[in-house]
Amino acid sequence: MNGRVGWFSRLMYNIKMGLQRFMRGRYGTDKLNTLILIIGLVFCIGSMFMPVGWPVLVMTGLAYVCSFVVIFRSMSRNTYKRYRENRRYLSLVNRLKDREHRYFSCPKCRQSVRVPKGKGKISITCPKCREKFVKKT
Numbered sequence: 390m391n392g393r394v395g396w397f398s399r400l401m402y403n404i405k406m407g408l409q410r411f412m413r414g415r416y417g418t419d420k421l422n423t424l425i426l427i428i429g430l431v432f433c434i435g436s437m438f439m440p441v442g443w444p445v446l447v448m449t450g451l452a453y454v455c456s457f458v459v460i461f462r463s464m465s466r467n468t469y470k471r472y473r474e475n476r477r478y479l480s481l482v483n484r485l486k487d488r489e490h491r492y493f494s495c496p497k498c499r500q501s502v503r504v505p506k507g508k509g510k511i512s513i514t515c516p517k518c519r520e521k522f523v524k525k526t
């Protein structure tokens with residue numbers, strides 16, 4: 390009995406180690422991957438309830454694309470690029486949640502500038518390149 394349990398836990402240990410070795414230097418998962426996974430699942434479940442026709446094919450295709458992107462991102466060795474994608478996604482979420490500010494991008498250097506909402510027309514100075522531009526908030 391003990392021998393059998395030992396064999397099983399050894400196998401589990403080997404699988405765990407193998408996975409760890411495989412994932413070393415790879416990106417893994419993040420909030421953006423979770424979102425893509427959920428979108429993929431929605432397409433997948435949605436396609437089950439639809440009558441047969443081309444929209445089902447499109448939705449199934451999109452579900453496949455989503456899972457492919459998730460696998461690609463978590464297996465990726467370009468961790469810096471994946472990290473930046475996730476950061477961009479998180480800042481977009483923050484912007485959508487933020488109801489007290491408006492976000493503009495500088496016409497000269499594309500730096501994003503946050504200004505309080507409801508102040509009418511104001512002159513904004515870019516914090517990066519000092520370019521001045523007027524926007525309605």
Ligand SMILES: [Zn+2]
Pocket residue numbers: 495496497498499500515516517518519520
């Ligand atoms: Zn600027």
